Amino acid sequence: MSEGLSEIFSESVSTSTAEPIKPPVSTTKISRRPGPPSAAQIAASRSNGKKGTGPRDTTSTKFNAIKHGLLAIGITELDDADGYRDKLRELQHELLPVGLVEEFLVNSIALEMVRLERARRLEAEFITEVLYR
Numbered sequence: 001m002s003e004g005l006s007e008i009f010s011e012s013v014s015t016s017t018a019e020p021i022k023p024p025v026s027t028t029k030i031s032r033r034p035g036p037p038s039a040a041q042i043a044a045s046r047s048n049g050k051k052g053t054g055p056r057d058t059t060s061t062k063f064n065a066i067k068h069g070l071l072a073i074g075i076t077e078l079d080d081a082d083g084y085r086d087k088l089r090e091l092q093h094e095l096l097p098v099g100l101v102e103e104f105l106v107n108s109i110a111l112e113m114v115r116l117e118r119a120r121r122l123e124a125e126f127i128t129e130v131l132y133r
Contacts, residue, residue: 075111075114088106088110091110
């Protein structure tokens with residue numbers, strides 16, 4: 001090593017009695033929780049609550065969950081229940097699950113297969129509807 005580097009290196013690893021490095025101290029103040037709302041805030045909240053009561057006419061939105069069933073968790077009337085049972089039987093025969101966990105996984109696979117088919121079918125119906133409006 002050159003003379004200059006060895007001096008720097010020896011200084012950096014030397015055991016000195018200097019004070020340890022302290023972490024920086026934050027200078028930001030800790031804010032307290034706000035107190036209870038004032039009477040004016042309560043009145044303003046009530047007034048604002050009366051303004052936003054939701055849609056006035058729900059005839060076009062009240063059946064959204066029933067209409068498409070995309071987010072339904074289990075087998076719906078849109079799905080082929082017999083097809084699900086057939087898939088489940090085939091998967092059980094093919095994978096031969098042993099124990100509670102494997103049985104659960106096979107059931108989950110069959111259900112997810114049905115849900116993916118539903119999602120694909122609904123997507124195709126939606127795209128067809130958009131194209132032919």
